[in-house]
Amino acid sequence: MTLTPFACSVHTHSTLCDGKDSPETMAAAAYAAGVRYFGVSCHSHTPISADEGAVLPADMTAYRKTALRLREAYSGRMEVLLGLEWDSCADVSPEGVDYWIGSVHYQRGNGKFYAADWGEAQFSACRDELFGGDALAVAEGYFAQVAQVAAKKPTILGHLDLITKLNAGGRFFDEQAPRYRAAALAALHAADPRETLLEINTGGVARGYRETPYPALFLLREWRAMGGRIILTADAHSADTLTFGYAQASALAVQAGFCTSTLLTLSGCVDCPLR
Numbered sequence: 001m002t003l004t005p006f007a008c009s010v011h012t013h014s015t016l017c018d019g020k021d022s023p024e025t026m027a028a029a030a031y032a033a034g035v036r037y038f039g040v041s042c043h044s045h046t047p048i049s050a051d052e053g054a055v056l057p058a059d060m061t062a063y064r065k066t067a068l069r070l071r072e073a074y075s076g077r078m079e080v081l082l083g084l085e086w087d088s089c090a091d092v093s094p095e096g097v098d099y100w101i102g103s104v105h106y107q108r109g110n111g112k113f114y115a116a117d118w119g120e121a122q123f124s125a126c127r128d129e130l131f132g133g134d135a136l137a138v139a140e141g142y143f144a145q146v147a148q149v150a151a152k153k154p155t156i157l158g159h160l161d162l163i164t165k166l167n168a169g170g171r172f173f174d175e176q177a178p179r180y181r182a183a184a185l186a187a188l189h190a191a192d193p194r195e196t197l198l199e200i201n202t203g204g205v206a207r208g209y210r211e212t213p214y215p216a217l218f219l220l221r222e223w224r225a226m227g228g229r230i231i232l233t234a235d236a237h238s239a240d241t242l243t244f245g246y247a248q249a250s251a252l253a254v255q256a257g258f259c260t261s262t263l264l265t266l267s268g269c270v271d272c273p274l275r
């Protein structure tokens with residue numbers, strides 16, 4: 001079998017967190033779509049009460065059992081990996097899993113959590129209440145946290161520039177601004193290209209927020225110059241988006257100078273050609 005990036009989908013959510021479909025439905029859809037390395041990566045528990053139900057419980061025993069049951073069910077046909085999307089505010093450790101995606105979703109201050117991707121009101125409140133109205137400072141605060149997560153050497157660094165999700169047309173801040181670029185590059189430079197894969201994540205495109213996957217081309221080019229490897233992910237929250245936008249993500253990777261994409265398997269990373 002010749003492997004392509006479409007054989008791997010390891011950034012997925014289900015009804016065990018904020019996804020629409022059950023883990024069983026996600027696995028069945030992955031297999032039907034030709035995925036041969038399927039990973040479950042629900043959101044780690046965080047102390048944010050409003051998120052109960054949208055994230056895993058702190059005790060991940062049942063979650064692990066579900067993944068291992070699926071692994072057994074697909075044995076010999078598709079590898080099922082136990083992953084975790086570990087949030088920077090998590091109160092659990094990313095241990096005891098096959099792989100983990102290190103992601104930043106919130107900024108904390110004033111005894112509150114402000115989500116980077118919950119909508120304009122949250123972004124504006126974060127800017128005005130935590131950063132004195134300076135939208136670029138919101139981005140700098142976000143990337144400072146990404147740098148901290150990157151330094152922990154996650155298997156995959158999640159949606160590096162999620163902070164741009166609501167910034168179509170530069171409505172909140174200028175993505176060309178030297179301050180913005182310096183903050184984003186500093187976060188990337190905190191990642192170890194020998195230990196961590198950078199994901200090209202199509203989730204924002206699938207949900208209609210963006211026209212291009214995360215991250216921006218200049219960040220991909222820098223990662224390439226650092227000798228880093230990339231993995232395509234869909235951040236799938238439903239069974240119909242497990243490899244959404246992979247062709248676009250591949251083209252973006254090629255544009256940034258990559259020749260291969262990495263697949264996660266139970267026996268480690270495997271590189272495959274992008275075309």
Ligand SMILES: [Zn+2]
Pocket residue numbers: 085103105158159
């Ligand atoms: Zn995420």
Ligand SMILES: [Zn+2]
Pocket residue numbers: 011012013085235
């Ligand atoms: Zn995710």
